[in-house]
Amino acid sequence: MTSAAPRLIDPAILAQLAHLELIARTAVEGALMGLHRSPNFGFSQEFAEYRAYVPGDDLRHIDWNVYARSDKMYIKRFFGDTNCQLMLLLDTSISMDPEDGFHLGSVSKLDYARFFAAALVYLAGRQHDAVGLLAFNDELGTYRPPQTRDRSIRALYHELERVQASGGTDWQAALEYVQARLRQKSLVVVLSDFYVSPQELQKVLRGLAARGHDLLLVHILDPQEKELKLTDGATLRDAETGAVMEVSLREVETEYKERLSTHLSDLNRLTRSMGAHYLQVDTTEPLDRSIANYLKFRARHP
Amino acid sequence: MALLSAVFLGGLALIAVPIWLHRLRAHSAEQKAFSSLFLMRRSEAPVNMQLRLQHLILLALRIALIVLVCLAFAEPLFELATPTEATSVQSDLIIVVDNSMSMAASTGARAALAEAKAQARNLVSGLPSGNRAAIIAAGQSIDLLTSLTDDRSQLNVAIASITQSSGRLSFDGLSGRLATAASALVDPGKSIELHVISDFQQSAMPDQFNALVANATFATTLHRVGDAAPNWSIQSMRFLEGVEQDAVPSRVQVTIASHTDEARQMSVGLYRTGQQVASQEVTFPADASRTANALQSVEFAVNLEAREPRVWRAQLNVDDALQADNEHFLAKPQTQLEALPIIARSERAYTYLAAAVGAALPRYQAALTQVMPAGAVPVIVVVDPGTLASDVAAGLTNFLQGGGAVLLTVGDNTRASGELALLELALDDRPLTQNSYGVVAADRTHPVLSDQAGWQAIRVFQAVQTVRKDSGQAILTLDDGTPLLVEHRIGTGRLMVLSTALDPQWSSLVVEPAFVGFMANVINYLAEDLLPNSAIVGQPFAIPTQSVQMFDEDGARVLGLSETVDRPAVRLYTPGIYEIRTPSRAQPLSVNVDARESSLEPAEASLLQAWQDATRDLQDTSQSEHNVEATNTGAPQQWALAPWLLLVLLLVICIECATANVFNRQARGVVA
Numbered sequence: 001m002t003s004a005a006p007r008l009i010d011p012a013i014l015a016q017l018a019h020l021e022l023i024a025r026t027a028v029e030g031a032l033m034g035l036h037r038s039p040n041f042g043f044s045q046e047f048a049e050y051r052a053y054v055p056g057d058d059l060r061h062i063d064w065n066v067y068a069r070s071d072k073m074y075i076k077r078f079f080g081d082t083n084c085q086l087m088l089l090l091d092t093s094i095s096m097d098p099e100d101g102f103h104l105g106s107v108s109k110l111d112y113a114r115f116f117a118a119a120l121v122y123l124a125g126r127q128h129d130a131v132g133l134l135a136f137n138d139e140l141g142t143y144r145p146p147q148t149r150d151r152s153i154r155a156l157y158h159e160l161e162r163v164q165a166s167g168g169t170d171w172q173a174a175l176e177y178v179q180a181r182l183r184q185k186s187l188v189v190v191l192s193d194f195y196v197s198p199q200e201l202q203k204v205l206r207g208l209a210a211r212g213h214d215l216l217l218v219h220i221l222d223p224q225e226k227e228l229k230l231t232d233g234a235t236l237r238d239a240e241t242g243a244v245m246e247v248s249l250r251e252v253e254t255e256y257k258e259r260l261s262t263h264l265s266d267l268n269r270l271t272r273s274m275g276a277h278y279l280q281v282d283t284t285e286p287l288d289r290s291i292a293n294y295l296k297f298r299a300r301h302p
Numbered sequence: 303m304a305l306l307s308a309v310f311l312g313g314l315a316l317i318a319v320p321i322w323l324h325r326l327r328a329h330s331a332e333q334k335a336f337s338s339l340f341l342m343r344r345s346e347a348p349v350n351m352q353l354r355l356q357h358l359i360l361l362a363l364r365i366a367l368i369v370l371v372c373l374a375f376a377e378p379l380f381e382l383a384t385p386t387e388a389t390s391v392q393s394d395l396i397i398v399v400d401n402s403m404s405m406a407a408s409t410g411a412r413a414a415l416a417e418a419k420a421q422a423r424n425l426v427s428g429l430p431s432g433n434r435a436a437i438i439a440a441g442q443s444i445d446l447l448t449s450l451t452d453d454r455s456q457l458n459v460a461i462a463s464i465t466q467s468s469g470r471l472s473f474d475g476l477s478g479r480l481a482t483a484a485s486a487l488v489d490p491g492k493s494i495e496l497h498v499i500s501d502f503q504q505s506a507m508p509d510q511f512n513a514l515v516a517n518a519t520f521a522t523t524l525h526r527v528g529d530a531a532p533n534w535s536i537q538s539m540r541f542l543e544g545v546e547q548d549a550v551p552s553r554v555q556v557t558i559a560s561h562t563d564e565a566r567q568m569s570v571g572l573y574r575t576g577q578q579v580a581s582q583e584v585t586f587p588a589d590a591s592r593t594a595n596a597l598q599s600v601e602f603a604v605n606l607e608a609r610e611p612r613v614w615r616a617q618l619n620v621d622d623a624l625q626a627d628n629e630h631f632l633a634k635p636q637t638q639l640e641a642l643p644i645i646a647r648s649e650r651a652y653t654y655l656a657a658a659v660g661a662a663l664p665r666y667q668a669a670l671t672q673v674m675p676a677g678a679v680p681v682i683v684v685v686d687p688g689t690l691a692s693d694v695a696a697g698l699t700n701f702l703q704g705g706g707a708v709l710l711t712v713g714d715n716t717r718a719s720g721e722l723a724l725l726e727l728a729l730d731d732r733p734l735t736q737n738s739y740g741v742v743a744a745d746r747t748h749p750v751l752s753d754q755a756g757w758q759a760i761r762v763f764q765a766v767q768t769v770r771k772d773s774g775q776a777i778l779t780l781d782d783g784t785p786l787l788v789e790h791r792i793g794t795g796r797l798m799v800l801s802t803a804l805d806p807q808w809s810s811l812v813v814e815p816a817f818v819g820f821m822a823n824v825i826n827y828l829a830e831d832l833l834p835n836s837a838i839v840g841q842p843f844a845i846p847t848q849s850v851q852m853f854d855e856d857g858a859r860v861l862g863l864s865e866t867v868d869r870p871a872v873r874l875y876t877p878g879i880y881e882i883r884t885p886s887r888a889q890p891l892s893v894n895v896d897a898r899e900s901s902l903e904p905a906e907a908s909l910l911q912a913w914q915d916a917t918r919d920l921q922d923t924s925q926s927e928h929n930v931e932a933t934n935t936g937a938p939q940q941w942a943l944a945p946w947l948l949l950v951l952l953l954v955i956c957i958e959c960a961t962a963n964v965f966n967r968q969a970r971g972v973v974a
Contacts, residue, residue, distance in 0.1 A: 095337035109337075195338035225337060236336040245344050259341045 050074040085146045085184050086124045086131040087213075088117050088156075089174060090163065091192030093137040096220075097165035098239035109220045110165045112283040113191040116218060118160050119291050120189060125153040133159055136174035137167040145181060168240040171196055175204045179211065187214045194219050195240075198266040206274055215276030216297070219267065222283050226260065228252050313372040320364035324357055356965045363958040370954060374947040393493045394434045394450050396484050396520065397422050397457075399464050400500030401441040402471035403839075403899040407501070407531055407623040414528030418499040419461050421525050425497055426457045436487055437461055440500075442469020442840030442875050444479055450487045468626055468877055469840030470896035471500070474508035477917065478517030496520040496917070501528035504905045505898040511909075515916045522917035524910050528902070531623035532562035534586070535900035536570075536630035537597060539616050554632065556616045557599045560590040561901045568620035572602045574613070579604070613879045613890050627900040631879050633835045633890035642666040642825065643675040645694065646685035647715065651804040654812040655683060655821065662822035666829075674698065680829035682706065686713030686803055687723045698724055703793030705884075707828035712766045713803035724797060725790060727768040738763050739780035748777045749844070750787070750823045756816020762786065762809040765802045774799070798828060830884045836892045842871035852891070853881045 053062055053073035063076040096110035107115075117133070124131035125148075132146035133156050142159045144152065169192070178188065188208055194201065194217065209215055230236075230252045237244050247256075264280065271278040279297060281290045336342075399422050405415040422437065429435055434450040437460040447460040480496060487494075502524065508514060537559040541552055556570055565588040572580040582600040590596050604614070618628035642659055646652045649670075656668035669675075674697030675682065682701065684690075687710070690698070698708060702724070710724060721728050739762045743751055751757070757778065767784050774788040777798075790797040802809040811817055833850070837843040852861040855878055874880065880891040 098335040098337055193337060195340040222337070230334075234334065236334055236339060236342060238339040239335045239337055241339075243339055245339050245342055247342055247344070251343055255343060256341055259343075263341055 050076060084124070084127070084129045085182075085186040086120060086129055087146055087178060087182060087186045087188045088120060088131065088133045089178060089188060089190040089192075090114070090117055090133065090135045090160070091137070091169055091190070091194075092135045092141055092163045092165055093167055093169040093192075094165045094239045095169070095193055095195055107283055108165075109193055109222055109283055110163070112281070112287070113218070113220050114160050114163065115287050116220070116281070116290060116294075117189075117191055118157060119287065120294070121153060121156050121160070123291075123295075125150070131156060134174060134178055135159065135163045136170070136177075137165075138170045139167060140170075140173060140177055143177070143181075146184075146186065169196065171201060172204045175208060179207050182208075182211070182213060185212045185214070187216065189216045189218060191218045191220060193221060193225075194267055198263070198270045201267070202270045202274060205271075205276060209274045209276055215271070215274075216294075217267070217271050217276060217278045218294075219264070219278065219280040220283065221280065226257075226282065228256055313375070314369060316368045316372070317365050320361055320368070324361045356961075360958065360962055360965065363954055363961060367951065367954050367958060370947050370951040374944045374951060378943045378947070380941040380943050393495045393521075394436070394487075395425060395429065396436045396438060396450075396480070396487070396494055396496050397425055397461075398438045398440050398480060398496065398498045398500075399461065400471050400498070401439050401464050401467050402500075402506075403441075403466075403468045403626050403895050404501055404503050404506075404624065404902055405441075405528065406466050406626055407528055407533065407902050413466070414501050415464070415466055417527040418525075419464060421499050421527060422461045422497075423458060426454050426461070429454065436484065437464075438480065438483060439464045439467075440476070440480070440498075441467035441471050442873075444483045446483055446487075467840070467875065468895050469875060470838075470899050471506055472508070473502075473506050474513045475516055477515055477520075477522070481517055481519045484520070494520045496522040497525060498522060499525040499527060501902065502526050502905045502910060503899070503901060504903045505901040507905050507909065511912065511916075514913050518917045520917065522914055524914055526904060526910065528904070530562075530902050530904060532564045532566070533623045533627070533900055533902050534561065534566065534568065534618060534620050535559050535624070535627035535897060536616055536618050537897050537900075539614070539630045539632045539894075541632070541634065542601065552604055554602045554604050554614060554616075555599050556602070556630065557597055558584050558586075558618060559897065559900065560586040560596050560598075561903065563589045563591055565590070566620060568618060570600050571617045571619060572604070573615040573617060574604075578617075613892065615879075623902060624900060626877070627895050627897070629877065630894050631877065631892035633879060633892040640666055640829075641669045641675070641677070641679055642681060642683065643669050643671050643679055644683040644685060645671055645673075645687065646683075647672075647687070648685060648713065648805075651685045651711070651713070654804050654817070655685070658818045658821040659825065662818045663825055666825065674701070680707065681709065681825055683709045683711075683825075684723070685711050686715045688715030688719045689721075690723045695724065699792070702795030702797055705794040707796045707798070707830075709798050709800070709824055709828060711800040711802075711804050713805060713808065717766055722766070722768055722799065724792070725768075725773070725799070727770055727773060730767045730769050732767075734765065734784075736782070739765075739782060739784070741786060742779050742781050744776040744779045744785075748789075749827050750777055750820075756814060757820055759816065760809060760811050760814050762802050762811075764808040767801065796828060798824060833882050833884065833889050834891060835889060836894070837874060839877050839893055839895050840873055840875055841896070842873050844871050851883045853883065855879050 050063065050066065051074065053075050057075050061075050063074050066072070066074045066076075090113055092110065096113065097108040121131050121133075123129075128148050130146035130148045131153065133142060133144040135141035135143075141163065144156055144159060147153075182188070205215060230247065230249075234252070235244060235246045268278045268280075277297065279293065281293070399415075399418050401415055401418075405413065405418060407414050426435055429452070432452065434452045435448075435457055436450045437447040437457055439445045439447055447463065448456055451457065476498075477496075484494065484496075535558070537557040539554065539556045542555050554572060556572070558568075558570060560566075565586060567583060567585040570582050570584055571578045580602045582602070584598050584600060586598065587595055613634070614632040616630045616632070620628065622628070642663070644652055644655055646655075652668070652670050656670075659666050659668040672694075674694050682698065684698065687694075702708060708724070710722075712722070716722065717729065719729075720731070741757050741760045741762065743757075745751070762780055765780065765784060765786060774785070774790040776785040776788050778787040779785050784801070786801050788799045788801070790799065802811065804812050806813055811820070833845075834843045850861070851859060852872075852874070854860050854876075860874065860876075860880065861872055874891075874893045877893050877895050880893060882889050882891050
């Protein structure tokens with residue numbers, strides 16, 4: 001990680017950029033630069049194939065040179081041009097950014113999720129994909145249906161900047177809400193810390209998966225949550241429920257880590273069992289690397 | 303406690319530092335918001351409570367550390383025996399062990415004195431740390447064996463050194479005597495508890511209860527030892543007749559007392575020079591001590607021959623509790639007829655003297671003479687010699703130098719000579735200013751005046767006075783201060799000068815009834831016939847002469863000249879036969895135990911309890927008065943506490959370091 005540092009962008013530095021779109025562009029450009037030599041990333045403006053024109057195709061995509069030579073109308077297709085519809089589900093519960101909480105990363109999970117989402121919005125905008133957003137916690141927050149217009153894209157940036165962490169998480173309500181509104185097969189990206197039972201999550205995601213939506217769960221963790229550093233007898237307060245619990249040193253150093261490991265593997269396993277995908281990132285990871293990982297993931301799962 | 307440097311007490315404000323630091327730690331240990339406790343499990347053990355307790359312990363240790371530092375530098379002083387606090391007064395013990403003769407009574411395995419010493423040792427072993435005790439043996443005398451000390455070995459040695467005496471302990475005024483003896487021991491601010499260990503004989507109790515507690519200043523605890531074991535004793539022993547006349551034969555009466563209700567038959571033996579000369583049986587019926595049979599006498603016929611030893615001993619042969627009172631001694635007084643030379647020119651004066659000697663001094667036979675007597679005589683009377691013949695004067699001077707005694711009276715011849723014979727003192731020729739004078743005692747304790755009060759009726763019309771008025775010791779004076787009867791020391795002898803004549807024209811002395819007794823006293827005194835021939839162990843008896851020596855039966859000197867010179871009375875502490883030697887004669891002296899010690903019946907328990915209670919009341923009053931006095935005048939003893947505080951501080955630092963280390967390791971999970 002240290003050797004790659006010069007080309008990687010620390011989320012803390014990104015956080016100093018005032019404009020979320022700028023953050024997203026910086027992150028995405030960095031990611032693209034890093035992936036430049038890869039032959040498999042194949043989307044965006046790179047040529048893929050020709051196909052015959054069918055009515056309804058966008059006339060802008062007709063290759064007029066081929067038409068001039070052969071008098072046949074062909075549509076020039078690019079790898080990235082999939083007419084993908086991206087739906088972002090952003091968990092804005094308080095656990096994503098606990099008040100007076102502690103996090104080892106330079107940014108909170110919500111900020112990181114915000115940056116990650118903005119990068120995806122930026123990517124989608126570059127490929128003219130429709131992108132939508134649902135911010136949710138125990139209530140349904142901002143909802144933007146997937147759209148491709150620049151104004152909508154900018155509105156998404158604005159919404160992402162505006163969201164605040166609060167409340168708990170009502171997974172069922174949020175996913176049912178999205179499920180009811182997505183009529184086209186979409187890539188549904190869920191950004192959350194997933195403090196939920198994997199079985200319960202599987203239950204609520206199963207509907208989306210059954211409808212053919214491509215699911216990607218981006219599990220954002222603070223390093224503190226993975227390597228919890230507490231003294232014996234520390235008293236913790238659940239940011240969402242307010243419950244207070246005294247934990248022992250043994251609990252912190254051993255049992256919690258085991259349960260977390262089990263939780264992560266369960267999430268991964270259950271997600272895969274229903275054809276969804278699971279991506280784990282932590283808030284200290286450079287954002288462009290996370291984006292690159294995402295792009296690699298998309299390359300493997302077009 | 304006195305805090306001398308209040309400035310350092312300001313340092314106590316530093317206590318706020320550890321409190322503040324601990325509060326910071328407490329803040330850091332407050333609740334932390336965590337994303338979710340979804341994956342957390344509650345700790346089974348209340349870790350926080352342990353941590354809080356650990357923090358409290360550390361906080362207390364650190365506060366104690368600061369307090370100790372501040373206190374140490376504030377130089378606190380601890381006041382010992384603060385006078386205003388009666389509760390801080392500690393009690394010292396004065397342990398009085400009765401070693402009178404009755405304590406020799408054996409009540410079984412051991413004598414009462416051994417039991418008393420065991421109790422005394424118990425008191426010493428139970429002495430609280432820091433308290434002191436003193437040991438007093440009270441028998442024939444009050445002997446302070448130790449000062450107040452907390453050295454138990456010294457106290458035990460003193461107890462072991464207590465030996466059985468043959469004297470008598472009377473509780474009449476004992477409290478006062480003990481208070482006097484212990485007064486030098488008492489420290490201000492400390493109370494004294496008196497523990498008396500005794501058999502508390504009824505016979506040792508005073509007639510009035512007040513005498514028990516008179517002048518008592520100490521709370522008294524009584525420890526009774528011994529028991530009323532059967533005992534018989536020789537109450538007395540005396541010659542019945544023929545002693546004065548030196549008759550042969552005579553009789554000796556021995557009286558035996560029973561101090562028990564037990565019937566017993568016993569024998570009484572009479573011994574002379576160690577040989578038993580007679581023996582008789584005595585039988586006491588049951589309950590004899592309650593009846594007239596308590597005393598039974600036996601008589602022995604003896605021969606009182608002048609050349610034979612004059613000491614007798616009676617021995618009661620009975621197995622009883624007390625053996626010391628089964629023996630009694632008797633000394634026969636001097637009965638041999640002696641001449642009393644009277645050198646006189648006046649027949650009239652001789653007549654008066656001879657009549658007085660014949661009436662009151664049967665041992666003496668007055669003999670008129672003009673020359674120095676040839677044989678050894680104890681006393682020579684010289685009546686108005688005027689100027690003595692040189693051979694007579696030389697003889698009298700030698701007689702006096704050799705320890706003899708002379709009574710010199712004056713008269714017309716002496717006045718005419720202008721000087722006092724033998725003393726060669728010039729006479730003052732001025733006549734007396736009054737027609738008659740009364741007589742005043744200048745020394746009422748003098749043996750000559752001991753039992754004679756008739757001299758007060760004597761009127762003196764004429765007297766001579768010497769130019770030197772301060773010569774000799776005046777025994778009687780005229781009421782204007784002119785010496786009338788004066789004792790002079792010449793060599794080892796004594797010269798008594800009567801400054802008036804044995805003549806009715808000079809004084810009424812010869813016609814007063816007191817004359818006979820007066821002359822008898824003077825002659826007896828000069829002849830040293832007032833020497834006692836019996837005494838009680840431990841009780842003082844008068845020594846009428848200026849110096850005597852006493853020897854026991856074995857010829858060992860028990861009292862030397864240095865111990866009897868100018869002493870009106872002496873004591874002997876061992877029963878037996880002694881010999882009193884004066885410059886002119888020797889006389890046996892029988893010393894016997896006090897018959898009152900023979901009765902072993904203890905005083906009633908109620909009396910002893912009342913005695914205790916009374917002294918405790920007195921003690922309370924005395925202690926409160928003492929406390930008031932100490933409050934006004936006493937200076938408390940002070941101890942600097944700083945060194946001790948620094949020691950404690952060092953200890954607290956060590957404990958704090960060790961505790962903090964353990965807690966820290968626990969917090970880091972090293973020890974968990």
